[in-house]
Amino acid sequence: MARPAANTLHLTTARFWRLLWNPSPGRLGYALRMACACTVVILVCEIWQVPDAAVPALVTLALWQKDRVTNAIAGIAVNLLFAVVIFLMFGLVHLTLDHPLALVSAVALLSLLFFFLGSASKLKPVSYMLALVVIYAMIVIDQAPIGEIATRALLYADLFILVPGACMVFLGALICPSPKTLLTQDIAARLRISAQLLAAPSTILQEQAEDLLREGAGSMTKYLKLSKLEKLWSQKDLSCLHCALYNSIGVLTLCLATSRTPPPAQEPSEIIQTLNSMAHIFEQGGYPEDIDVFSFHNISNQDHDISILLSNFSNPDFEADITTIESAQKEKTGFFFPDAFTNPEHVRFAVKGTASVMLSYTLFKMLAWQGIHTCVITCFIVALPTMGEMISKLTLRISGALIGGALGIGSIILCMPHLQNSAAFLALMAVGSFIASWVKTGDDRIAYAGLQIGLAFFLSDLKGYGPTTDMTTARDRIIGILIGNFITYTVFTTFWPSSSYSKILSPLKKVFENIKKLHNAPTPMQALVYLATTQTNLGVTERTLELASLEPLHMRAAMPELAHYQQQTQNAAQLTEHFLLPSQNPYTHLETHG
Structure with missing residues (x-):
């Protein structure tokens, strides 16, 4: 029997570097188009003098899609959804303006709602981007208590989504492939x-x-x-x-x-x-x-x-x-997942996310250190449901934030003083955007670092309008990002830590169910459909095993079947290939269509 290549539960350094530089099909073009979109959004924000252009640039980096149709659909849908949110926020502003306690309550309730929707509905990950913009707008409004300024802040918050959404629709149609x-x-x-x-x-x-x-x-x-x-x-x-x-x-x-x-x-x-x-x-x-x-x-x-x-x-x-x-495999689901209101993990995730946001909000208000308000934004970027994911991506978070911060501060020191026009400034933004986009368009194991690089770079260099030489703001915002990472990690790993181990069995069962269907498929083409489904479930199982193996020792002690699940997954990968080998092919009627 053919044996699969050596497999390991852990992502080795060599494997990490191969994933980082792997020129997978379409990756370069995808990264270039994403960087172009971020640069165009920054240009529009500079022309319209939209404050904090880092937020719409980050939204673009997070939501930009590979093809023109998905970009158009996502851009329109996000703007329609956010229009509803803005309408509701006008009412909230009226209730919370000059009322600190009401403002804190509104921030907590909105965070709870968006985190729950991100965990229990199809709104993920758009929910987190909406929450980021909404909560950020609430913080800005808190600093501008005059009614007219508060209204203007809401309109700017609308632009934070409108500009990226319009870019996704119109620019995506021009530069993205079908x-x-x-x-x-x-x-x-x-x-x-x-x-x-x-x-x-x-x-x-x-x-x-x-x-x-x-x-x-x-x-x-x-x-x-x-x-x-x-x-x-x-x-x-x-x-x-x-x-x-x-x-x-x-x-x-x-x-x-x-x-x-x-x-x-x-x-x-x-x-x-x-x-x-x-x-x-x-x-x-x-x-x-x-x-x-x-x-x-x-x-x-x-x-x-x-x-x-x-x-x-x-x-x-x-x-x-x-x-x-495909019709038999298709599951009819609504907006909410089937277990949205029965699985306590969704509520726990929302509570933990909200706790992280409120702790970050409280910290930067107590310290009266406005520059670290990015700790609140960071909570929406880094919240993850399981302990394995939190630990797996902790290194990506910290390294991405440090790399992005180094790029931002380095560009302020080395490049900003020498920029003579807006074209040079946009070129610098394009380079930083491409570095973040290249990492983000890579394998799921490393893509998370790309978003962190973009977060730190944009927040460091996009202050005011045009080139900046203010290193204090860049320093404060990077510190805020690191604080937000630390608070979120602490909260999610301390309270109701959810293990990836409990999520292994479901995709593994589906693997063997589909292998059986592959074996008994009445036609070769149907066997290939089951083969594709089996491979998808194998990918999910292997990734979940990897995450479970990264969890702390005391949690792994409660994983008696982890090694057995790993062995069964390897066996399933062998069986998948084994059933297609000609020497032991269970559907020899392949030749009937020859």
């Missing part, structure tokens, strides 16, 4: 790595292939649905791509399994050439319609199985098999 383009590029990336695995397998290539497989079909099926919303593409093209995306997962799985077995006596150059040719077609936005695999000569049984998948790679006749399984 979801169909991203779909074909993702398929091409899987074919390219498949060819490389057959030509020159290596541990790093296998690691990259596993990362792509663990994504399952989630992002690709999302792009397919968004492509249908655009109404720009024919139904036949989308049906062909629907089949191609699942076949790309099957081909990558087979090539990964093949790369772990002894090399064949003869290199399968014809399959490698075919895979590269197909990848080129997808990269150009098309798809291959007629692949002649029967001209292949002297290929092994494993390579023959790959060729069978290639022969029907974009055949729309099999879409009915896919939709049958």
Whole structure:
């Protein structure tokens, strides 16, 4: 049986650096477009003289999407939602103006509401961004007790969301690719790595292939649905791509399994050439319609199985098999999660988040140190539900804040005094935005640091209008970020610490359920759909195991099955590939479609 590459529960330093510099498909373009959007938002804020341009820049960094359709939908939805929030805030301002106790109560209630929505509804993570802007506006209003100034502060708070939202809608339509383009590029990336695995397998290539497989079909099926919303593409093209995306997962799985077995006596150059040719077609936005695999000569049984998948790679006749399984797997859910009002963890999360916000708010008010008000903002960025996530991302938080702060203060010392015009200032902002965007567009294990880099950099350098040489503000804001990190970490790990261990069993059960369905699938295409679902659940299980293993010793002592779960996950990964190996293939009727 083919054995998976070595796996570990922990993210090693070498693995971290590979993830940091990994040029994954579309990452560079995504990071450049995100940095461009942040720079445009900063430019608009400078022209309109919107105070604290760091907030809309940070909102843009947090909410910017990869494709133009999602950007448009998210931009419009966030602005409509925030319009309702602003309307409610006018009433709150009337009640809280010049009433400190009422203001504190309003901040607490709003924090509780937004944290609960972020945990128990589909509003996550937009909820946290809305909370950040709303609470920040409340703090600003508290410093401007005159009614007219308070009203102006509310209008500026609206701009904090309106400017990023408008940028997402209009700029996103200009510079972001269509979801169909991203779909074909993702398929091409899987074919390219498949060819490389057959030509020159290596541990790093296998690691990259596993990362792509663990994504399952989630992002690709999302792009397919968004492509249908655009109404720009024919139904036949989308049906062909629907089949191609699942076949790309099957081909990558087979090539990964093949790369772990002894090399064949003869290199399968014809399959490698075919895979590269197909990848080129997808990269150009098309798809291959007629692949002649029967001209292949002297290929092994494993390579023959790959060729069978290639022969029907974009055949729309099999879409009915896919939709049958996808319809059965689709769960109808409302705005709130099924356990929103029964699971106490949602309420506990909201209480802990609110406690962090109120402690931070109380601290900076008691110290009368306005510069550290960023400790309150930070609480909405760093709150996480489980102990494993808090510990896992603690290093990312602190390192991201320090890197962003170093970039901000370094630019104030070295660059700001020499900037002669607004173009140079925007260029500096673009560089800082790109560094944060590059990290944020990476793997989920490191993306969190990118948001922290952007948070510290924007809050350090965006004070007033144009270049600043005020290092005091930058220092104070970075201190505030570190205080907010410390308070949130302390609260979440002290009160009702929630373990990742309890979340392992559910996705692991789904893994084996889908492996069984894969084994008994009546058609090859349905088997590939179950394969993609299995890979998604494997990714969730492996990540949850990693988080649970990072929790303190006293919590791991209450994890008697942790090693067993880890072993079962590795076994499941082997079984997933095992069922696609030609020597022990349970659905040998693959050839019936050849």
